[in-house]
Amino acid sequence: MRTLRIPMSLFLLLFATACVTINVYFPAEAAEKAADRIILDVYGATPPQTPQKIPAEPQQQPAEPQPQSLRDRPGLPARTLALALDWLVAPAHAEADLSINTPAIRQLTASMEARHRTLGPYYASGAVGMTRDGQIDVRDQKLVPLAERNTVRNLVAEENRDRSALYAEMARANDHPEWEGEIRATFARRWVDNARAGWWYMDGSGAWKQK
Amino acid sequence: MPGTRVIAGLLPVLCLLAVTSLSTLAVDEAGITLGSVSGPGWSVEDIALHTGWPQAGQVSMLLTAARADLPEPLGRITGLKLTCPALQFDSETLRCPAGTLEAQSSQLGRQRIATSFHYRFSDGRLDARLQDIRYLGGRLALAARYTAGGWTLDVDGRSLSLQQVTAQAGRLGYPLPLLEGDGELALTASLRGAGSEITAADVQTRVQGAGISNAAGSIAGEDVDLGIDVQARPYTSGWHVQVTVRAERGGYYVEPVYLAIPERPVQATARLDWLAQRKVLVLHELDYRHPGCIQLAARGRIGLAGATQVTELEVDVQEAALGPLYTSYLQPWLTGTPAGRLTASGVLSGRLVVRDNAPVTAQLKLQDVVLDEQDGLFGFTGLAGNLDWSDTQTPEYSELSWQDGHVYRIALGPVQIEAESVGNTVKLVRPTGIPVLDGTLQIDSFDLAHVAGKPLRWHVDGLLTPVSMKQLTAALDWPEFGGKLSGVIPSVRYEDGKLEVGGVLLVRVFDGVVTLRNLQLESPLGLVPRLQVDARIDKVDLEQLTRTFSFGRIEGRLDGRIDGLRMESWRPVAFDAEFATPEDDRSRHRISQKAVDNISNIGGGGVGGAVSRSFLRFLEDFPYDRLGIRCRLENGVCDMGGVEPAQQGYYLVKGRFIPPRLDVVGYAKRVNWNSLVAQIISVTGKQDIVVE
Numbered sequence A: 001m002r003t004l005r006i007p008m009s010l011f012l013l014l015f016a017t018a019c020v021t022i023n024v025y026f027p028a029e030a031a032e033k034a035a036d037r038i039i040l041d042v043y044g045a046t047p048p049q050t051p052q053k054i055p056a057e058p059q060q061q062p063a064e065p066q067p068q069s070l071r072d073r074p075g076l077p078a079r080t081l082a083l084a085l086d087w088l089v090a091p092a093h094a095e096a097d098l099s100i101n102t103p104a105i106r107q108l109t110a111s112m113e114a115r116h117r118t119l120g121p122y123y124a125s126g127a128v129g130m131t132r133d134g135q136i137d138v139r140d141q142k143l144v145p146l147a148e149r150n151t152v153r154n155l156v157a158e159e160n161r162d163r164s165a166l167y168a169e170m171a172r173a174n175d176h177p178e179w180e181g182e183i184r185a186t187f188a189r190r191w192v193d194n195a196r197a198g199w200w201y202m203d204g205s206g207a208w209k210q211k
Numbered sequence B: 001m002p003g004t005r006v007i008a009g010l011l012p013v014l015c016l017l018a019v020t021s022l023s024t025l026a027v028d029e030a031g032i033t034l035g036s037v038s039g040p041g042w043s044v045e046d047i048a049l050h051t052g053w054p055q056a057g058q059v060s061m062l063l064t065a066a067r068a069d070l071p072e073p074l075g076r077i078t079g080l081k082l083t084c085p086a087l088q089f090d091s092e093t094l095r096c097p098a099g100t101l102e103a104q105s106s107q108l109g110r111q112r113i114a115t116s117f118h119y120r121f122s123d124g125r126l127d128a129r130l131q132d133i134r135y136l137g138g139r140l141a142l143a144a145r146y147t148a149g150g151w152t153l154d155v156d157g158r159s160l161s162l163q164q165v166t167a168q169a170g171r172l173g174y175p176l177p178l179l180e181g182d183g184e185l186a187l188t189a190s191l192r193g194a195g196s197e198i199t200a201a202d203v204q205t206r207v208q209g210a211g212i213s214n215a216a217g218s219i220a221g222e223d224v225d226l227g228i229d230v231q232a233r234p235y236t237s238g239w240h241v242q243v244t245v246r247a248e249r250g251g252y253y254v255e256p257v258y259l260a261i262p263e264r265p266v267q268a269t270a271r272l273d274w275l276a277q278r279k280v281l282v283l284h285e286l287d288y289r290h291p292g293c294i295q296l297a298a299r300g301r302i303g304l305a306g307a308t309q310v311t312e313l314e315v316d317v318q319e320a321a322l323g324p325l326y327t328s329y330l331q332p333w334l335t336g337t338p339a340g341r342l343t344a345s346g347v348l349s350g351r352l353v354v355r356d357n358a359p360v361t362a363q364l365k366l367q368d369v370v371l372d373e374q375d376g377l378f379g380f381t382g383l384a385g386n387l388d389w390s391d392t393q394t395p396e397y398s399e400l401s402w403q404d405g406h407v408y409r410i411a412l413g414p415v416q417i418e419a420e421s422v423g424n425t426v427k428l429v430r431p432t433g434i435p436v437l438d439g440t441l442q443i444d445s446f447d448l449a450h451v452a453g454k455p456l457r458w459h460v461d462g463l464l465t466p467v468s469m470k471q472l473t474a475a476l477d478w479p480e481f482g483g484k485l486s487g488v489i490p491s492v493r494y495e496d497g498k499l500e501v502g503g504v505l506l507v508r509v510f511d512g513v514v515t516l517r518n519l520q521l522e523s524p525l526g527l528v529p530r531l532q533v534d535a536r537i538d539k540v541d542l543e544q545l546t547r548t549f550s551f552g553r554i555e556g557r558l559d560g561r562i563d564g565l566r567m568e569s570w571r572p573v574a575f576d577a578e579f580a581t582p583e584d585d586r587s588r589h590r591i592s593q594k595a596v597d598n599i600s601n602i603g604g605g606g607v608g609g610a611v612s613r614s615f616l617r618f619l620e621d622f623p624y625d626r627l628g629i630r631c632r633l634e635n636g637v638c639d640m641g642g643v644e645p646a647q648q649g650y651y652l653v654k655g656r657f658i659p660p661r662l663d664v665v666g667y668a669k670r671v672n673w674n675s676l677v678a679q680i681i682s683v684t685g686k687q688d689i690v691v692e
Helices: A001-023 A028-043 A066-072 A078-096 A104-126 A146-173 A179-191 B004-024 B162-170 B322-334 B470-473 B542-548 B593-604 B675-690
Strands: A128-130 A136-138 A200-202 A208-210 B029-039 B043-054 B059-069 B076-089 B093-105 B109-120 B126-135 B138-147 B150-161 B179-180 B185-196 B197-214 B219-235 B239-255 B259-261 B268-273 B280-290 B294-303 B308-321 B342-355 B360-375 B376-392 B398-401 B404-407 B410-412 B415-422 B425-429 B431-435 B439-449 B457-468 B484-495 B498-501 B502-510 B513-520 B530-541 B555-567 B573-582 B590-592 B621-634 B637-642 B644-646 B649-655 B664-666 B671-674
Touching: A028 A104, A028 A179, A028 B644, A028 B675, A104 A128, A104 A146, A104 B555, A104 B573, A128 A146, A128 A179, A136 A146, A136 B280, A146 A179, A146 B219, A146 B239, A146 B322, A200 B376, A200 B513, B150 B162, B150 B593, B162 B185, B162 B197, B162 B555, B259 B322, B308 B322, B376 B415, B404 B593, B410 B470, B415 B431, B439 B484, B457 B470, B484 B542, B530 B542, B542 B555, B590 B593, B593 B621, B593 B664, B637 B644, B637 B649, B637 B664, B637 B675
Parallel strands: A128 A200
Antiparallel strands: A128 A136, A200 A208, B029 B043, B043 B059, B059 B076, B076 B093, B093 B109, B109 B126, B126 B138, B138 B150, B150 B185, B179 B197, B185 B197, B197 B219, B219 B239, B239 B259, B239 B268, B268 B280, B280 B294, B294 B308, B308 B342, B342 B360, B360 B376, B376 B398, B376 B404, B398 B415, B404 B410, B415 B425, B425 B439, B431 B439, B439 B457, B457 B484, B484 B498, B484 B502, B498 B513, B502 B513, B513 B530, B530 B555, B555 B573, B573 B621, B590 B621, B621 B637, B621 B649, B637 B671, B644 B649, B649 B664
């Protein structure tokens, strides 16, 4: 009996740790989608049919079961199954999406979007480029008329402040402050991938390249 | 001046040769090899002299040297050839009015220089002129005079390339930035000396160019016209120097400061001593004038050996126009702070004293200052005052006043503040009232402390006398409603970017009382302000409330609580709220048909219009027992509840036993907050159009 119990508890332990792993796993694909939605907003492009993040919950039909209300279904075996599924699936489900619909994220996105109208020409001229860490930098300030150089410096500083706040805020809003670095890395890639041809970015070695 | 000495030394030999040649008329040409001469750090090899008589009464001369190694930066010269086709001489002088010097220089390349000289036997005075030296992309002319008592050298440079000049200066170890572009430099220098010592140097330079920049673009100029005049006189331990820098026109960028030169030039004049041994700059007088912007004077002592050591510095700003001063000189340093995006005007003067790299006293006088944050976060007009500060324990007195101002859209009236500072702490001398809309924020005490390297913190005790909600709601662009806001604020604390209000804010509104506690505001002037507060609602009159928000009339009283309300950018992200008819409420409880419909819609009952579709539509309103709603908001989703549970749902309105009985039951347990808000807005908005 004893010999049987140990593998059994080991199995349970494995099972439990496996679940924990699922919880901690960074939802890379969802993060990319979320990043794209924000980036396209900022760049001012029409987003390619993006579904609303938080599905509008059907409030007019209260009887309709909600994703969380599986357990309310009748029948004991089904109910037990539902509970188990709920326990297993709910965390996995939470990973499938990354919330970007908080006032702070909306405010930061709006602020960056407004700034992009001024900043855009400097990307195009090559004066400003995208860095490896999801920020921007003055790539060649000689491409900027003297009188505008401080404006560009300010724009870059403000943009970087907003971007850092955005990455932190996204991690926070999704209850995983430790994801900030990964969110930043995701954004760093997506800013470049979504950029217009001709804009400059820093490659993996830190050298400037033109898209 | 080793070169001068060589020529001077060779001259007697030359004369001797010429004289000898003349006296023995039979000879047409004579040559002499002089070998090599050298001194410490220099040598000239294979010197030879030839003379000839091309015509009667005329003597020609050719002096050659195979190689000359001269001290840096002169470098090596090869193939040196000094030709003088018509040498004139008599018993007193020897003259070469039109000679040519040819040589290959490691520094200057191949040169052919028009040369003239004049030597006087009696006192050994030598005058020499070298014209048209090709140097650093331009032309140089030198005029030198050598006497037993000393020498002078006048240099005239034209169209020297600024790029080459700065590159050369860099090679010689001068800390000048390497500049690119089309900049040209003109130079007039007058040097006087004796032996190897310079006794006076007057240098005037003028830099002009359409576009000049260093490689990084951090130092740059457009349409540059810059004059730099230096007068230097040596004394025992260094140099007395007088410098004038004058920008006549153009735009100059020295990161992060950009100056566009106004109609009148911008000029700096300084009188200083440079202690060469100790690398110390003693600034006796600096006068800086930027017309229409600032005029300042400074004096001090700055050590430049190793890290810059400001031993002493006094700066007096005689008068500055805050508008241009802010954009040109202040704003670049304030980027990213709440003061980084201002529109400013007014007059400013002040004084700053720095000792050992740290400020010790500062005085600032403001007159007629207008400040406006560009995003409308705050603004002040008629700002004036004298602000005094010192790092000692002696109290300094300051006063500051403004005529009016605003924070967000809340108007502030005229204020007079008198404060006392000791070191880095500031406190009010006497209580001050700040008119806020039609009320007053009475400040009994205010303490501010700034510890180096730590965020600013301050603390206020005060009282808010009633502010009419009508004005406040109008200022905040909310639906207008009556009532008063007031409060005893025993403690407002600002620390680490966070504002915490102790005590209780009281809002008398709709005949009831709303109390706010535990108010915290994070980064109040930042992009995403975060607010936290707990609220209690006590017996507000629903009739007044529903009338204000055009919701459909409800009579009765309402109690409620909002715990842990968290707002980001003034939008709620979390709270636990509950509103309900008080248990002991004895007032008349009636609810109109329209209100029932609206509650049904919002509560998610799905019975919108149900009343108006049934026989109940003949009744204008209904009695009710209790009504209420509960919402716990988290992650964008509201956990809903009502005044008490009902079968499968919850009562939003619970009717009386006596008919006609009407219950409104909600079923949705979880409602998307944004949709809920949209619905409330549409309900209250829709009502505006309905003519009742």
